[in-house]
Amino acid sequence: EAQVTQNPRYLITVTGKKLTVTCSQNMNHEYMSWYRQDPGLGLRQIYYSMNVEVTDKGDVPEGYKVSRKEKRNFPLILESPSPNQTSLYFCASSRREPRGVYNEQFFGPGTRLTVL
Amino acid sequence: AQTVTQSQPEMSVQEAETVTLSCTYDTSESDYYLFWYKQPPSRQMILVIRQEAYKQQNATENRFSVNFQKAAKSFSLKISDSQLGDAAMYFCAYRSIGGTSGSRLTFGEGTQLTVNP
Numbered sequence: 677e678a679q680v681t682q683n684p685r686y687l688i689t690v691t692g693k694k695l696t697v698t699c700s701q702n703m704n705h706e707y708m709s710w711y712r713q714d715p716g717l718g719l720r721q722i723y724y725s726m727n728v729e730v731t732d733k734g735d736v737p738e739g740y741k742v743s744r745k746e747k748r749n750f751p752l753i754l755e756s757p758s759p760n761q762t763s764l765y766f767c768a769s770s771r772r773e774p775r776g777v778y779n780e781q782f783f784g785p786g787t788r789l790t791v792l
Numbered sequence: 793a794q795t796v797t798q799s800q801p802e803m804s805v806q807e808a809e810t811v812t813l814s815c816t817y818d819t820s821e822s823d824y825y826l827f828w829y830k831q832p833p834s835r836q837m838i839l840v841i842r843q844e845a846y847k848q849q850n851a852t853e854n855r856f857s858v859n860f861q862k863a864a865k866s867f868s869l870k871i872s873d874s875q876l877g878d879a880a881m882y883f884c885a886y887r888s889i890g891g892t893s894g895s896r897l898t899f900g901e902g903t904q905l906t907v908n909p
Contacts, residue, residue, distance in 0.1 A: 709896070716801075718883055718899035734896065766837060768897075780827075781897055783837035 678703045680784035682767050688790045689757055697752045697787050699767030707770040708750040709781070712736065712763040719766065725750055726772075757791040764788050794819045794886050798900035805874045806908050812859075813869045813903045815884030823889045826860065826867045827897070831881040840882070843867065871905075879907040 680701045689695055701708065709724040711734075721734030725744040739761055741753040750769075754761060767784040795818045805811035817826070828840040843851045843860050850858050855872045871878055884900040 711897075711899075716901055718796075718798075718901045719897070720899070721896050724896065764835065768837075780839055780842065786835045786837075788835075 678782070680767055680769050680782050682765075682784040682787050684787060685785060686788045688792065690792050691758055692756050695754050695757060695789075697754075697765060697767075697789070699750045699752065699784060700748050701750075701767075701769040701782070702748065703769060703771065703782065704747065705769035705782075706747070706772040707781075708744065709734070709768045709770075710740070710742065710750070710752045711766045711768065713766065713786075714763050722752070722765075757789075759791050762789060762791045794821075794824075794888070794898045796884055796886050796898050796900040798882075798884055798903050800903045801901070802904045802906070804906040804908060805871070807876060808873055810870060810872045811874055811905065813871075813882050813884075813905065815867045815869070815900055817865050817867065817884075817886050817898075817900075819865070819886065819888075821888055825887040825889070826858075827885040827887065828856070828858070828867075828869045829883045829885060829899075830878075831883065831902075832877075832879070837883075841869065874907050876907050876909065879905055881905070 683698045706727045710722040711719040713719045720736050723742040725731045765787045768781040770781045797816050824845045826843045830838045830840045841851050841853045841856050857870045859868045881902045881904050883902050886898045
């Protein structure tokens, strides 16, 4: 089954304790992205990756890191989490179509993160 | 930068009736995609419908249809014969075509739809 998986699905942690949220897709998609969802703000992009070893900042990258060493994986790293990073996080992936167009994004199930 | 605005934080509809959710966007680009995503209580993001800006014909998917007004930069979603399972948060989203910015989805704030039996 074609899918995007995220782990963990729920996480409660404390301020300053480094954590990683994993994301993996089995569709051989070139493009992957992380979003955070907050009430009244919709989803906002944190980081994205156009392909292996190619990453760039989205709208709200502060406090986050990413890496893309393999095509299928795109982990989100919070080096020193703070309470304002409490949110619902989504990973998404997309295939690169001919002429460089990126079409539909497939979303993971989301990770609910609480930072105390 | 593109922006997407959903001016209705909440909407309600009676089962079997029709409801329209509004979305406006701002862009200087001429070619792009527009999407409506549904997010039920499970929080899964589900693609409802997609519109390519160069296509004048409005997209339709079963009971879901859009009214795409390119000049007005408006992209509303009409749900016909509403069902209890349609109750969800609905997000309008914009995506450029190609280039480095072509990878990003810009979302609106969302509209929470309630379906009353």
